[in-house]
Amino acid sequence: MILKGFIETTGDIPVLLTAPHAMGPRADLLTGEIAYRVATETGAYALIATVSREDRDYNRAKWRDTPFRERIQEIIADLLKTHSEVLLLDIHGMEKPITSFDEITVLFGTAGGVTIDVDYIDMLREELEAKGIHGEYAFMEAPQYMGGDIVSHHGKPSRGVHAAQLEIAAKNRQLGERDLIDAVVNFIRRFDLTKHYKHEFKKTQMRSLLKDAGAKRISQDAPEVLRDILESITIQISVHAASIASSSDRKTIERKDISKVASKLLKRSY
Numbered sequence: 001m002i003l004k005g006f007i008e009t010t011g012d013i014p015v016l017l018t019a020p021h022a023m024g025p026r027a028d029l030l031t032g033e034i035a036y037r038v039a040t041e042t043g044a045y046a047l048i049a050t051v052s053r054e055d056r057d058y059n060r061a062k063w064r065d066t067p068f069r070e071r072i073q074e075i076i077a078d079l080l081k082t083h084s085e086v087l088l089l090d091i092h093g094m095e096k097p098i099t100s101f102d103e104i105t106v107l108f109g110t111a112g113g114v115t116i117d118v119d120y121i122d123m124l125r126e127e128l129e130a131k132g133i134h135g136e137y138a139f140m141e142a143p144q145y146m147g148g149d150i151v152s153h154h155g156k157p158s159r160g161v162h163a164a165q166l167e168i169a170a171k172n173r174q175l176g177e178r179d180l181i182d183a184v185v186n187f188i189r190r191f192d193l194t195k196h197y198k199h200e201f202k203k204t205q206m207r208s209l210l211k212d213a214g215a216k217r218i219s220q221d222a223p224e225v226l227r228d229i230l231e232s233i234t235i236q237i238s239v240h241a242a243s244i245a246s247s248s249d250r251k252t253i254e255r256k257d258i259s260k261v262a263s264k265l266l267k268r269s270y
Contacts, residue, residue, distance in 0.1 A: 005067050022157060088151065092168065106168050106172065128183045131182060186239050
């Protein structure tokens with residue numbers, strides 16, 4: 001649906017991607033394309049600006065009272081009615097590479113680490129590294145990448161809203177470049193599955209497993225820790241197995257897909 005000043009794609013998961021600098025002479029090239037592709041592949045929402053940042057920079061506080069920014073707030077508010085946590089990824093392009101850190105091609109803008117839970121950044125970093133992409137927190141030497149008004153205003157982890165500005169180098173924004181898109185897609189799928197299947201394993205089951213393994217005594221928090229680890233591993237294997245099947249143009253996940261991912265993740269053969 002085309003609205004004044006932006007294009008919107010509706011979703012069915014608690015994730016929103018924004019591309020406020022997708023248009024104009026100083027556009028962050030292909031950020032709109034990235035937001036759109038990731039959204040359509042995951043079922044996330046997306047808002048892609050259709051006006052030049054020179055006329056209306058949606059990533060600045062002075063433009064909060066615009067349909068683009070108001071729509072961000074509306075989507076987040078609606079999602080929080082049915083979900084405990086919402087993820088907002090604000091997609092940007094690095095104008096200049098960080099010369100002292102040439103290997104870094106994605107910077108995480110989190111206003112100094114306050115707009116998103118560190119566990120989600122670690123999860124995103126894992127997915128990027130699996131594709132050979134080095135991501136890192138934005139640092140004081142590059143204050144323009146620390147996170148603009150979209151993430152700093154909307155990102156409130158204490159209220160269940162996690163937001164990060166992704167500054168992406170040009171080489172990861174090329175037409176046909178799939179590694180960056182695949183990494184973000186896998187991250188979003190892990191985030192969504194974590195919300196849906198958190199605590200599917202019961203602590204009583206974990207306690208029984210530990211006792212059957214020979215434990216004489218079990219601390220109160222040990223079953224909970226084991227449950228969280230097993231759920232995380234199960235979700236990672238499921239997401240990556242699905243990704244392998246998809247990249248092979250198959251609709252069916254096969255045993256070999258699961259075995260391949262598990263072997264790599266757990267460092268043993270299956």
